[in-house]
Amino acid sequence: MSLLRMLQTIALGLCLAAPAAMAKVEIEASSSTNPAPLEAFSAFGRVEVRPITMGAPWAGQKPNEAALVNLQANLDERITPWLEEVNAGTPGAGQPRVLRIEPYVAGIRYISGGKRVFAGAFAGKSRILLKLRIVDAASGQVIAEPEFYQHAAGMAGAYSFGGADKAMLERVTSLAVDYLRANHAAAVGGPTGAG
Template sequence: MFTTKTISPAAIAAVALLAGCATTVRTPTETVNPPPSAALSTFSSFELKPINTSEICAKQSGGDVALAAIQTRIDSGLGSLVKNWNEKKNTAASQKLVIEPICVDIKLIGTAKRIFTGALSGSSAVVMKVRYSDAISGKVIAEPVFYQRASAMGAAYSFGATDRDMLNRISDLIVSYASRNYPQAVGGPTGLE
């Protein structure tokens, strides 16, 4: 029988470190998002909504900060795409496409906490989906899911840089999916490796 006297402090620290590296963010199972039912260019106008956090969002530590940062990046990247598409005015189509990012699950370890507690704070991760739907009928033409993670150890070694970079990567995946599926419906990666 083991007692605390027979277990070394190094073993206790190792167990605590490994336990802290875990994250409870629900990981998607697919590595590839299916294509939308139609190329995005078949729509004549586009509306980008703010991130929906009221449907299914499981915000953990740092979730609000992370969502604000992702919203800024989506407004810049996807917002620019939508603006360009609206300026093209596809006269052959008359439908409006609504693009709605949706928070599924999010955890972000802040820089101060990461520096102070390192890997013991656990991993940061984010799961988002984006609903593309016809504005009139409400028919969903695509609902891709995106995932990114910053490992506890890597984030500790980088003093939180990988935590912050995760927010750029998730935004880039969302913008890339929209851009790739504008000329033709091809799908795209979820970000799960």
């Protein structure tokens, strides 16, 4: 193969890959801070956490489904000590109020390790928007709905062979658990991770 032919093939490949790399998926936090919940979480005697859900159009895509498994494992690892701590308290008279936390993926673009190896930085950046719907289980009243955003740059993902993409999932769950801890004693809000 001549040098000219090889350069033409590379140029064609880059032209075909460019739209995918430049595709703009609007996944971002609406603010840099989450507002305070309606009341401190310590007003509830018990806390329950549902599994993370993910809806269309992100559900069903193989990289996103793999990210969801990792995201759930990261959340379980970080939230379990806090849950054990708050649920170990002495219940008062009667039934304790129950705080239900319903985490869901409001947006995700996850670049898998395999795609990072083959496309590198051209695969673009990974990003995730995780929301927690926090409700009074008895009344259904929404106490708070904080959001947490993180991303992994394309070059960082390429350099780490996808390690930066996995670290993004760890960071977003840490932000969520930090918010829960910070708002337990007093309703103060917290960062979204954007900015």
